[in-house]
Amino acid sequence: MSLFSSSISLRKGISITDEEFVQLRDFIYEKSGIFVDQKRKYLFESRFRKRLQELGLNSFGDYHKFLKFDSSRKEEMIRLFEMITTNETSFYRDTKQLEAFTDKVLSPLVADIRKQGKKDLNIWSAGCSSGEEPYTLAILLFELLGMDAARWNIRINANDISMAMINKAREGVYNDYAMKTTPEAIKKKYFINEAGGLRIKPEVAKLVDFRLMNLNDPLALKRIPRSHIVFCRNVIIYFDEDMKKRVINAFYDNLMPGGYLLLGHSESLHKITKAFKPEFHPGTIAYKKE
Amino acid sequence: MRIDELKSGMILSADLKTRDGRMLLPGGLELDDRHIRMLARAGIEEVDVAPPLMELDAEMVRAVEGYVRDFYLYVNPDYAPMLELFRISLDRTAMAVASGWKLPSPETRRAQTVEHLDDLFLKDMGGPEDIVKHETDLASFPDMYFRIREVLDSPNVSADRLAKVVSTDVGLSAKLLKLVNSPFYGFTSSIDSISRAVALVGGQELSSLALGVSTISYFKDIPHELVSMEQFWRHSISCGIFARLLAEQQSGLQAERLFVAGLLHDVGRLIMFKKIPYASREAMLFARENSIPLNEAELEVIGFSHTDVSRYLLESWKFPQGLSSIINHHHDPMTFPDPLGPAIINVADNMANAVGISEGGMYVMPGIAEQAWETLGLDVNFIRDAVTAHDEQIDQIQRAFF
Structure with a gap:
């Protein structure tokens, strides 16, 4: 007895290849100095998936090209930075x-x-x-x-x-x-x-x-x-x-x-x-x- | 509920047996009219049924899915054992919500503030060895376990002598008796003395259990702001039960030892809560904020993890080497020369996390080391069966300890 389809999957969309991951990771590092460890590959994949769908892109390789060559790449970088940073903070922290x-x-x-x-x-x-x-x-x-x-x-x-x-x-x-x-x-x-x-x-x-x-x-x-x-x-x-x-x-x-x-x-x-x-x-x- | 109040569609909450122990209907069964007539004929007067379930609408089902998904963001989504755990977490969480549990909001899932708590040292000013030294200088480990070991290691060990030693500690004896009387062991008649327990369970096995019980009672003054002790030990007991179930599938392992390893796999974390509470909370926040497992967050935020601490702690407590290694390597099982024990705890820890999500577990799935799962040589279907067996045992075992 389950409310969920027996074929429900954990994967929600396209996957990132190891090569694409390294490409994007290096690109992000070059631009922001933020280093994404290989261990976080799946996390990275799920964090960006929605954005790829919004842009109508079919692969992470295409996203990399988009970030490098598209006319709206500057605006996209701003979005990218928002996706890779976290914001845990409060007044009088520590x-x-x-x-x-x-x-x-x-x-x-x-x-x-x-x-x-x-x-x-x-x-x-x-x-x-x-x-x-x-x-x-x-x-x-x-x-x-x-x-x-x-x-x-x-x-x-x-x-x-x-x-x-x-x-x-x-x-x-x-x-x-x-x-x-x-x-x-x-x-x-x-x-x-x-x-x-x-x-x-x-x-x-x-x-x-x-x-x-x-x-x-x-x-x-x-x-x-x-x-x-x-x-x-x-x-x-x-x-x-x-x-x-x-x-x-x-x-x-x-x-x-x-x-x-x-x-x-x-x-x-x-x-x-x-x-x-x-x-x-x-x-x-x-x-x-x- | 009285038999004349039963309606078809109600769910049996436990196995239904006749007075002489014959199984009539299994727990979890959805009753229909035929079952109810059969129960009436068998002369049954009352049965336990699960509380009525709330109907979940499509929006609620989506909320459950989203909630559970968050715990699985870090792990390989294409890995079959992980997918199976995900489905189990979904079903259990939906069931919990249907029974009235509210999905925790992001704010309540964050650790509480510990601004008033002081760390033993600031970042990079000390290591796991300093934490352990500070702890062991202040308090010594209960020595009952070592007295038991002494008896076991001496020639002409007898059940009576062992029983005599254990019986000097009334609290320990009571807990051990509750444990051996739990469904975990499946003895049909009740065991009312330690000497009988030694005879039935075995001296080595009982001494392993005594070590587990002694260790748990050692930890009393953990800052409650950081973690609910009830939840901490529930997860630990779950892990112990899964470890035992997994160990039973292997040959040449002492199942009690794996149970105890599972029970104590996170003890390093308790010492960290005591000695570096502020940094521990920062690690918890970091884990939540970045959707990464706690052990990875510990390494980044604190610079060492709870298994680095347990390594020093268990050594200074003179734990048996085999048991310590299993505990210390549960996050990197394949780096240990004899990986079977650590592999079992690695898998059991994930299973315990998966079932803990619907009970308010806060941290993301650490992920099964894929080689660890292969080492066990089990079919993916084993996971769901193990969860069913776990559910039959957990409450009673928890009551035995607390």
Whole structure:
């Protein structure tokens, strides 16, 4: 007794040959630095199948050609990047790290800048997904600077490879899941209740500049203004060793002397570079450019 | 339900037997008028019928299919044993939904937040050996098992001496008795003493079971935010039962040992939950977000997996080498020189995952190592029979442990 046809199959459409897989994988790696392991071949196949059907293509080889030669290849690349990236994020993600960051990195840094008689602060949020991380950083700054915040010149440069995520970030409206680890007081202070969820207040939003960017584009990386702090969490985990090194070197070049790089909980510079000086705090390692 | 309330179309929920044990009708049977008249003639007064099933509309059936499909995205869709497991998961999930189970939403399927929990070390600042050392420095493994081994290894071992040792631990004895009285063993009369259990089941076999029971009782303080312990052990017991069923098809294997290997195949994960809860949760999120199996996510997010941890843990607990190897290689069975045992757990783990989907299992199918399945030399049809046998045993065995 089954509600399903006895011939129901797991396969839902055309399959990818090993050759096509390698072709596409290399193409994606070349364009984005994201490396898709052979073990994920079937996953890859099912993720792209729908797109192939929409385009009326009969094989993954044809899709590869489409990406290379079709007149709409640029738009297709944007879609492709959306299909290969994931977006697990939330406000105040990894609270322990953020506490350590505020106390041990941000406060001393702000004091230092003040001492120099300046009020400029640049932060780069690389791989910002739908905006939760850069907005969280903006809120942390408001909390730290208080009334003085308005007199500071703060710029948070946030970018992501997915246009859909950049649009969502600019929209700035979030559901409960994005808020799950956000303190109530913060919600009240920095968000406006709307029918569609919570909207980030304009004075916070205006600190953040969202742009579409590919971390595999060396020229684009160079256009980011020099930063005091780089946040790049849960991004390099998708890169292979070589790409990790290139991206981390770009962060190093971008940072001003005395600046800090912060990575995700599951990432470290171990095996990547010794250029930074690691500072160990409960909940995080802050990598300092000396 | 009383016999005069029965209607044709109702499903028997268990085998129906006469008082002297003669089978009348098998569980799962859809009753018709002829059956009901036959039961009345046989003098049966009451029978157990399954709760009425909800009719599933086409949209619901599609939702079930979509839900189950998500768990199979990672595996080879053209591989026959996987396809068979997929169909089993579909049928079971449809049945669960028809009985009132709600398909979990994507949000409830995500792990809960553990922002307040601290890891022993940050990424790349420690390895599986540090986790295990921290654990074994704090607590020692219950030594009952080793006392049993001592008796078994000594000359002139007698059932009585063994029974005496086991009986000093009342909790262990009670659990072992419940186990040997479960349908797993199929003894017709009830076994009420450890010495009788030793005589019927065998000293070696009972000592394997004692090791399994002791290990389970060791784990009490696992952070509940990460995983429901009930679900964790249900999956483990399922895996143990499937391992035993698979082992019975092979010659020269001690089935109890495979049962225990299945029962304990994920113990490394429990130690990780205790020592690196935040990283463990990150791995779970990563697995869900990328639709990849948990062991692969562990390797990427944490840098080592639960079998790396079990390797150190079981060694420091002085587990029998054969048993440890089976557990430690269940995700890479063919790399072990004697792959049969690990291959069984590899397949059993997949079977347990497949039946767990309709009970709220959260993680995608890890995939059967194709050579592992070939090593077992079984027909694909065996899978469905094994699932039926599993279903007859699981609840009672779970009750024996908890």
